[in-house]
Amino acid sequence: MSHYVVGDVQGCYDELISLCKKIKFKPNKDKLIFAGDFVNRGPKSLEVLEFCMQNKKSISGVLGNHDFYLLYLIEHKKRNKSLKPILESKSVNRIFKWLRKQPLVQKIKINKSKEIFYIVHAGIPFIWSLKTAKKLSNELQGELKKDSYNILKKMWGDSPSRWKESLEGYKRYRTIINYFTRMRYLDANGDLKLKKKDLKKEKNHIPWFEQTIINLKPKEYIVFGHWAALNGKTKFKNIIGLDTGCVWGNKLTAIRLEDKKIFQINKL
Numbered sequence: 001m002s003h004y005v006v007g008d009v010q011g012c013y014d015e016l017i018s019l020c021k022k023i024k025f026k027p028n029k030d031k032l033i034f035a036g037d038f039v040n041r042g043p044k045s046l047e048v049l050e051f052c053m054q055n056k057k058s059i060s061g062v063l064g065n066h067d068f069y070l071l072y073l074i075e076h077k078k079r080n081k082s083l084k085p086i087l088e089s090k091s092v093n094r095i096f097k098w099l100r101k102q103p104l105v106q107k108i109k110i111n112k113s114k115e116i117f118y119i120v121h122a123g124i125p126f127i128w129s130l131k132t133a134k135k136l137s138n139e140l141q142g143e144l145k146k147d148s149y150n151i152l153k154k155m156w157g158d159s160p161s162r163w164k165e166s167l168e169g170y171k172r173y174r175t176i177i178n179y180f181t182r183m184r185y186l187d188a189n190g191d192l193k194l195k196k197k198d199l200k201k202e203k204n205h206i207p208w209f210e211q212t213i214i215n216l217k218p219k220e221y222i223v224f225g226h227w228a229a230l231n232g233k234t235k236f237k238n239i240i241g242l243d244t245g246c247v248w249g250n251k252l253t254a255i256r257l258e259d260k261k262i263f264q265i266n267k268l
């Protein structure tokens with residue numbers, strides 16, 4: 001049995017299937033974990049989610065910003081061109097239920113190597129220990145089950161930009177979602193800098209992983225997606241970026257956690 005984590009698929013179903021063939025994914029034996037952004041922008045978002053649900057015993061993932069957007073569209077009965085086939089599908093309620101169940105962080109321990117992998121869409125900020133991150137993911141997942149309508153309605157916006165444990169209610173949930181699914185840069189205090197998306201150096205804008213690396217022990221890893229411009233490069237062996245911009249015409253990437261072997265498919 002092997003664990004494979006795949007980067008942002010964003011509706012690139014044909015490439016996902018090619019990648020599954022390349023890794024010889026066996027649904028009755030292996031596990032496939034999506035690093036978030038299952039859907040949107042690409043041509044076959046509905047097919048991607050149907051594939052996940054057909055193999056739900058072996059496929060899971062963490063939620064990305066585009067997945068939250070889809071949940072919002074479904075629950076608030078909004079329209080969107082790229083996601084229309086899902087919104088009009090007979091499976092829309094099943095899709096909603098399945099997607100809403102996915103956490104923001106998954107912790108996977110590989111028995112043989114004793115290595116621990118934290119899978120997350122955007123990243124884990126240095127201001128949260130790995131334990132805190134898992135706890136906040138559990139909290140949000142639980143709240144989403146009870147009150148998704150309002151959480152999804154009130155998740156929009158960039159503020160507060162700074163996490164405080166004392167945050168409550170929808171502000172708290174919005175901030176948790178923003179760190180886990182939209183973060184790229186933080187300042188030295190851990191405030192979110194959500195406006196900046198390019199790779200140019202800028203004062204007081206630090207890629208999140210440059211501060212988080214200090215929190216990781218040698219056998220702890222973070223695997224993330226979201227930041228296609230990095231093309232997988234973080235310069236830290238314990239922080240592994242998997243978004244290689246398939247939806248932008250580049251590559252779809254997966255990693256096998258047991259030996260950290262990388263598998264890639266070019267955009268078809």
Ligand SMILES: [Mn+2]
Nearest residue numbers: 037064065226
């Ligand atoms: Mn994303």
